[in-house]
Amino acid sequence: MTHSMNSGIRLSRRALLAWAAIALSACAQLAPVADPLPSWNDGAAKDAIVLFVRKTTEATSPQFVPPAQRIATFDQDGTLWVEQPMYAQVHFALDRVRDVVKAQPALAGEAPFKAVVNGDREAMARFGSEDLLKIVAASQSGLTIEAFHEVVKAWAASAKHPRYQRPYTELVYAPMLEAMQYLRSNGYRTYIVTGGGQEFVRAFAEAVYGVPPEQVVGMMHKVDYAVRDGKPALTFAPPLFFNDDKDGKPVGINMVIGRRPNAAFGNSDGDQQMLEWTTGGAGARLGMLVLHDDAQREYAYGPAAGQPASRVGTFTQALHEAAKAKGWTVISIKNDWKRVFAFD
Amino acid sequence: MTHSMNSGIRLSRRALLAWAAIALSACAQLAPVADPLPSWNDGAAKDAIVLFVRKTTEATSPQFVPPAQRIATFDQDGTLWVEQPMYAQVHFALDRVRDVVKAQPALAGEAPFKAVVNGDREAMARFGSEDLLKIVAASQSGLTIEAFHEVVKAWAASAKHPRYQRPYTELVYAPMLEAMQYLRSNGYRTYIVTGGGQEFVRAFAEAVYGVPPEQVVGMMHKVDYAVRDGKPALTFAPPLFFNDDKDGKPVGINMVIGRRPNAAFGNSDGDQQMLEWTTGGAGARLGMLVLHDDAQREYAYGPAAGQPASRVGTFTQALHEAAKAKGWTVISIKNDWKRVFAFD
Numbered sequence: 001m002t003h004s005m006n007s008g009i010r011l012s013r014r015a016l017l018a019w020a021a022i023a024l025s026a027c028a029q030l031a032p033v034a035d036p037l038p039s040w041n042d043g044a045a046k047d048a049i050v051l052f053v054r055k056t057t058e059a060t061s062p063q064f065v066p067p068a069q070r071i072a073t074f075d076q077d078g079t080l081w082v083e084q085p086m087y088a089q090v091h092f093a094l095d096r097v098r099d100v101v102k103a104q105p106a107l108a109g110e111a112p113f114k115a116v117v118n119g120d121r122e123a124m125a126r127f128g129s130e131d132l133l134k135i136v137a138a139s140q141s142g143l144t145i146e147a148f149h150e151v152v153k154a155w156a157a158s159a160k161h162p163r164y165q166r167p168y169t170e171l172v173y174a175p176m177l178e179a180m181q182y183l184r185s186n187g188y189r190t191y192i193v194t195g196g197g198q199e200f201v202r203a204f205a206e207a208v209y210g211v212p213p214e215q216v217v218g219m220m221h222k223v224d225y226a227v228r229d230g231k232p233a234l235t236f237a238p239p240l241f242f243n244d245d246k247d248g249k250p251v252g253i254n255m256v257i258g259r260r261p262n263a264a265f266g267n268s269d270g271d272q273q274m275l276e277w278t279t280g281g282a283g284a285r286l287g288m289l290v291l292h293d294d295a296q297r298e299y300a301y302g303p304a305a306g307q308p309a310s311r312v313g314t315f316t317q318a319l320h321e322a323a324k325a326k327g328w329t330v331i332s333i334k335n336d337w338k339r340v341f342a343f344d
Numbered sequence: 345m346t347h348s349m350n351s352g353i354r355l356s357r358r359a360l361l362a363w364a365a366i367a368l369s370a371c372a373q374l375a376p377v378a379d380p381l382p383s384w385n386d387g388a389a390k391d392a393i394v395l396f397v398r399k400t401t402e403a404t405s406p407q408f409v410p411p412a413q414r415i416a417t418f419d420q421d422g423t424l425w426v427e428q429p430m431y432a433q434v435h436f437a438l439d440r441v442r443d444v445v446k447a448q449p450a451l452a453g454e455a456p457f458k459a460v461v462n463g464d465r466e467a468m469a470r471f472g473s474e475d476l477l478k479i480v481a482a483s484q485s486g487l488t489i490e491a492f493h494e495v496v497k498a499w500a501a502s503a504k505h506p507r508y509q510r511p512y513t514e515l516v517y518a519p520m521l522e523a524m525q526y527l528r529s530n531g532y533r534t535y536i537v538t539g540g541g542q543e544f545v546r547a548f549a550e551a552v553y554g555v556p557p558e559q560v561v562g563m564m565h566k567v568d569y570a571v572r573d574g575k576p577a578l579t580f581a582p583p584l585f586f587n588d589d590k591d592g593k594p595v596g597i598n599m600v601i602g603r604r605p606n607a608a609f610g611n612s613d614g615d616q617q618m619l620e621w622t623t624g625g626a627g628a629r630l631g632m633l634v635l636h637d638d639a640q641r642e643y644a645y646g647p648a649a650g651q652p653a654s655r656v657g658t659f660t661q662a663l664h665e666a667a668k669a670k671g672w673t674v675i676s677i678k679n680d681w682k683r684v685f686a687f688d
Binding site: 068216224225226247248250251256276 | 560
């Protein structure tokens, strides 16, 4: 009796376990998987991302990509965070002019620094890219890389965007952060490939985007190595060394990654070559362009949004044509994003 | 009877499992762990590597380094593989001269190509670094990165080292491969930081060293992006873009990795700044230099080995002094390596 009862109990335990396993497996099949892209509205843009990930990561897919080769690249300004009314790094460099002139008083009388020191807004409005590049170079020249990172971090913690009155690091697009995290959770390494400064972005990329320093490709100024006061140091010099924009983006990708990306995200004519290079490879490829068409929640600018050409982040008509011809997906901020920022 | 017997068996099974667990755990404590560096003789060099790994990876160590920050850099020529009597890439570039001249016949009459075409060994013996750089640039210029990789792979599969009569890729130092694997199995990412061409090394680094393309830093020639015949392409141009040697090594490390390495391995005055930069950081650091003092199994050259200065891979007296002052460990091939090559 004891024995048979015991045996009976054992049987029913085994059966219970078997039933539980069947029930759990059925649940796993039926339960809706948590949406990895909750800030995206349903539509072609969201579908393109999900379909690309499935095609390249499901083991039985003919377009399967081995994990070590999974690379996704993201432009920063206008793709990951707000670039209007001026690039964050230009804001930073302008804020630094006072300190720069304190260290090198002769610059106070020289263009373009003179206009900044005098608060001459008319002259500043006429600044071309040459002037801005001079101001950017001066904002870092003479600093070690480590010291520069500290300066950028302090600025990022205190400076506020003129419209949103929040730090730039809060003006990151929530849907794009989700896309990065979704790609990473599927074995992709996410790189930032920016026309902005490589070290400027490295100063906060890990904290803000979860992107480590070795996955940031950017504009590079000359860096000198020397032993100073017995300590080895890497120090910024003024000359531009590498312009990571337009044609430079595929070149910078090759230099730092040495692999052709499988997916690339951009928003302006500075990203066209990166998308061309990425989607020109074999297998499943993803090219996406953020269209700034939401003046209410963010900005509307550039011809593709039916707006005048913008000096910052131009989505030209030519880029729009290229997108159609190459099958790149345009992300409409207005229609494709449920929310723009985490604080929305 | 059945019941008690059954119960008896169950008890003894449970006891057996418990005893087995105790026995296994005791074994694990007593059994010698397989030596991760079997090609190294016991001594200071081997100890330095093992101690460094323990200090930086054991969770309770005050010098623990989080896995994401674990970086080890390796020079290639003379550190990972044979560099005498001439760098493999120079051998490659000289072998390519015939094809280069076929494509650009005018070069046949110009120095330094003329000497190579005519087999003028006296003139070739006088080649300086300028001449060699011209030959190296010509060996890749006009090729896409992908096509160049194929050319290098084909050469590496067929070319033979003049002394060993084996492909260069077999002339990799077995102890160094073990050191790389040991570091990787302890969470380190191993980078090659070479004065040789970045793309030359990328062509075989994954197969030979287990080092993926994004972990190869090297000399860079200018690369142009263009759409050719409707297909985007990255193509080598002649100018040198970045010289990843001496002062250039810390700069190249910063450009591609953006982190200061924890360990660095070199063998010549081209590596001094990389070791300085690496060991100049806080916490546990490892700097190691391969001393070529084994004419029997490999080569003996350079002042530190009591030999005349070498045009290829000079271990100068100054580097020897720096090693003593900075606490870098010198690896004597003769004394520290049980075997030099896998085929030994």
